[in-house]
Amino acid sequence: MKLEDIQSKQELDTVADIEKDLRYISGIIKQKGRELLSNYTITPPQFVALQWLFEDGDMTIGELSNKMFLACSTTTDLVDRMEKNDLVVRVKDPNDRRVVRIHLLEEGERIIDEVIKKRQVYLQEVLKDFSGDEIVSLKHSLSKLHHEMRGE
Known part of the structure; x- marks a missing residue:
C-alpha cells in the first residue's frame, strides 16, 4: 500500500x-432538550418554531414552514395551538394586508429564553x-464548520 493510500x-x-x-x-442534545421541555407546556416542534421566531423575528407561515421543513398545513396547525396558548399571534402586514405574519408574544419569548439558558x-x-483554550478552539472549529455547511 502506498503512503498516499x-x-x-x-x-x-x-x-x-x-x-x-x-x-x-x-442525539444527546435533542434528548436533553426534550427533558428540559417536559417542564413546559410546549412540544419539541413548537419549541423549534418559537426559536425561529425568537432568532429571525416575525415571518409568514410559508417562511416558517420552509425553515422547519414542514408542510404549510402542518405549520398552520402548530401555529393554531401556539396561538391558543398565547405564545404567538397572527398580525396583518401593515404594508400588504393580504400578508399575515406570526409574531412571538411575551410568554413565548420567556419560555424560549428560559430553555436556552438551561441548555x-x-x-x-x-x-x-x-x-x-480548548473551549475557544472548539467554538472556532464549530463556527467554521457551521459556515462551511451554510455555504458562506
Missing part, C-alpha cells in the same frame, strides 16, 4: 469518526473539564 484511508476514517461523534452529540447551563457543566 494510507493517508487517504486515515482521512476517511477520521471523517467517519467526526460524523459519528456529531450524530451522537446531536447553556447544561453545556457549561459538560465543558467544566475543558481548558479555556
Whole structure:
C-alpha cells in the first residue's frame, strides 16, 4: 500500500469518526432538550418554531414552514395551538394586508429564553473539564464548520 493510500484511508476514517461523534452529540442534545421541555407546556416542534421566531423575528407561515421543513398545513396547525396558548399571534402586514405574519408574544419569548439558558447551563457543566483554550478552539472549529455547511 502506498503512503498516499494510507493517508487517504486515515482521512476517511477520521471523517467517519467526526460524523459519528456529531450524530451522537446531536442525539444527546435533542434528548436533553426534550427533558428540559417536559417542564413546559410546549412540544419539541413548537419549541423549534418559537426559536425561529425568537432568532429571525416575525415571518409568514410559508417562511416558517420552509425553515422547519414542514408542510404549510402542518405549520398552520402548530401555529393554531401556539396561538391558543398565547405564545404567538397572527398580525396583518401593515404594508400588504393580504400578508399575515406570526409574531412571538411575551410568554413565548420567556419560555424560549428560559430553555436556552438551561441548555447553556447544561453545556457549561459538560465543558467544566475543558481548558479555556480548548473551549475557544472548539467554538472556532464549530463556527467554521457551521459556515462551511451554510455555504458562506
